[in-house]
Structure formats: structure tokens, C-alpha cells
Amino acid sequence: MYNLLKGKKGIIFGALDSNSIAWKVAERAHEEGATFVLTNAPIAMRMGTINELAEKTGSQVIPADATSMEDLSNLIDQSTEILGGKIDFVLHSIGMSLNVRKGKHYTDSNYDFTHKGFDISALSFHRVMNLLYNKKAMNEWGSIVALTYMAAQRVFPDYNDMADNKAYLESIARSFGYFFGRDHKVRVNTISQSPTPTTAGSGVKGFDGFINYAEKMSALGNATAAECADYTISLFSDLTKKVTLQNLFHDGGFSNMGVSDGVMEKFVNEDA
Numbered sequence: 001m002y003n004l005l006k007g008k009k010g011i012i013f014g015a016l017d018s019n020s021i022a023w024k025v026a027e028r029a030h031e032e033g034a035t036f037v038l039t040n041a042p043i044a045m046r047m048g049t050i051n052e053l054a055e056k057t058g059s060q061v062i063p064a065d066a067t068s069m070e071d072l073s074n075l076i077d078q079s080t081e082i083l084g085g086k087i088d089f090v091l092h093s094i095g096m097s098l099n100v101r102k103g104k105h106y107t108d109s110n111y112d113f114t115h116k117g118f119d120i121s122a123l124s125f126h127r128v129m130n131l132l133y134n135k136k137a138m139n140e141w142g143s144i145v146a147l148t149y150m151a152a153q154r155v156f157p158d159y160n161d162m163a164d165n166k167a168y169l170e171s172i173a174r175s176f177g178y179f180f181g182r183d184h185k186v187r188v189n190t191i192s193q194s195p196t197p198t199t200a201g202s203g204v205k206g207f208d209g210f211i212n213y214a215e216k217m218s219a220l221g222n223a224t225a226a227e228c229a230d231y232t233i234s235l236f237s238d239l240t241k242k243v244t245l246q247n248l249f250h251d252g253g254f255s256n257m258g259v260s261d262g263v264m265e266k267f268v269n270e271d272a
């Protein structure tokens with residue numbers, strides 16, 4: 001361990017269970033000397049095992065629905081009080097599509113579901129930054145990271161309306177990141193992560209085929225949740241102070257591949 005986050009204070013959204021990417025980030029942040037507050041939707045508190053993580057990392061848990069300004073405002077006020085000062089890092093690790101969950105095909109969306117999924121998965125990032133910015137709750141040279149997926153740029157048919165939500169999320173990182181950088185010297189980035197076996201990931205139809213394909217297609221193979229946590233820690237650390245407004249691919253090279261030997265092997269004898 002490198003003490004990369006020694007003395008830093010943070011808020012980590014989205015640790016549901018030990019498979020969650022946010023869970024691994026919390027474990028790594030703790031190892032690197034950070035103190036932080038954990039938060040998740042009130043319903044996730046009952047479904048998941050977040051208290052176990054809180055105990056392990058000496059953290060407090062504050063429930064907040066990421067679509068509620070009231071909950072988020074309370075979360076930020078309480079966090080600065082508990083942590084004894086302004087915030088240095090924030091992880092937004094939140095995603096949910098009701099269309100995916102309820103099996104609605106993209107070409108036949110239920111727009112109430114679309115609205116709700118958009119609010120949870122994309123607009124929540126704006127809400128969180130709006131409150132952090134206006135409350136002046138971030139320290140200078142702080143770092144805000146949200147997790148995203150490459151379906152924001154390329155077609156992955158079963159990713160459904162989450163593709164649109166991720167495109168919006170990445171755009172918010174740039175738009176808000178400008179003002180946060182200009183006015184508060186805070187950086188804002190998104191990490192575009194490989195398919196990862198978590199509750200949210202496994203909810204995508206055909207996930208097993210999808211993750212195997214990405215594994216074969218990537219120069220280095222898929223990035224794991226633990227590796228994503230390492231990368232996130234680097235972005236929270238002082239070693240990446242001038243990295244901002246970026247969508248950073250953390251995918252073993254998948255995003256720049258055309259085809260790989262491993263994938264070609266499956267097709268060479270197809271017509272024979």
C-alpha cells in the first residue's frame with residue numbers, strides 16, 4: 001500500500017454487496033488511508049450488506065436516494081460534519097434501468113421506466129455535483145469519478161436505455177467538470193469499465209456471452225472490479241491532478257480493438 005489517500009475524506013455511492021465496484025473502491029480507499037462515508041438508496045440498505053463494509057472500513061452509512069435533492073443535501077451536510085471538513089473525493093457508482101429489469105425491449109420502451117432510470121443513472125450525477133458545488137463542499141484539487149460503459153459510444157443491443165443514460169452521464173462530467181475546475185479546482189472524470197459480474201452488470205440480458213466476448217476481444221482481457229478500484233484510487237490521489245473532463249477507458253484495450261485472434265478463431269472455419 002502506498003498511503004495515496006492519507007488524510008483524504010470522501011463519499012462513496014453504490015456499494016451493495018461484495019461484488020459491487022464501489023465495495024472494492026471502499027476497501028482500497030481504506031487501505032490507502034482515506035476516511036469516508038458510505039451511502040446507498042434506503043432500499044439497498046435492506047437488500048445488501050453495506051453495514052459489513054462499514055464495520056470493516058470504520059465508516060458510517062448514510063442512506064440517500066440519489067434522485068432526492070433532500071436526501072443528497074442531508075448526506076453532504078452530515079458527511080462534512082462526520083468527516084470533520086470538506087470532501088476530497090466522491091465516487092458515483094449508481095446505475096439502474098427499469099426497462100432492463102422489467103424486460104422491456106429498447107424498441108418498445110416504457111417511458112415512465114425510462115424517466116426513472118435516467119434520473120437514477122444519469123441525472124443523479126448532476127444533482128450530486130450541483131449540491132457539492134453550491135455548498136462549496138469540495139476541497140481544492142478534489143476529484144469526482146463516475147462509472148460508465150462503452151455502450152455510450154458503440155452499439156450493444158441488450159444494454160437498452162442504459163446506453164443513452166451513460167452518454168448523458170459522460171456529457172455531464174464534461175459540462176459540470178468545466179465549472180468545477182474553473183471555480184473550485186476540482187476534477188471530474190468518468191471511468192468506462194469492462195463488463196464486470198455484479199448485480200447491475202449481470203442484470204443485462206446475455207451478460208455471460210457478453211463478458212466472454214469482451215474477454216477474448218481485449219488485448220489484456222477484461223478489467224476486474226478490483227482493478228477498477230485501483231484505477232479509481234489513482235484518480236482520487238494527488239498523482240492525477242490535471243486529469244479532468246475525460247472519459248477514461250479501463251477495459252484491457254477493448255475499446256480500440258477491431259478484431260482479435262481469439263475472436264477470429266471462432267469464425268475461420270465457419271463456411272467450411
Ligand SMILES: NC(=O)c1ccc[n+]([C@@H]2O[C@H](COP(=O)([O-])OP(=O)(O)OC[C@H]3O[C@@H](n4cnc5c(N)ncnc54)[C@H](O)[C@@H]3O)[C@@H](O)[C@H]2O)c1
Nearest residue numbers: 014016020021041044066094095147195196198199200201
Ligand atoms: N458491472 C458492469 O459490467 C459495469 C460495467 C461498466 C460500468 N458499470 C457501472 O458501474 C456502476 C456500479 O455498478 P456495479 O456493477 O458495481 O453494480 P451494483 O449493482 O453493485 O451497483 C449499482 C448500485 O446502484 C445503486 N442504486 C440504484 N438505485 C439507486 C438510487 N435511487 N439511489 C442511490 N443508489 C442507487 C444500487 O443500490 C447499487 O448499489 C454503475 O454505474 C454501472 O453502470 C458497471
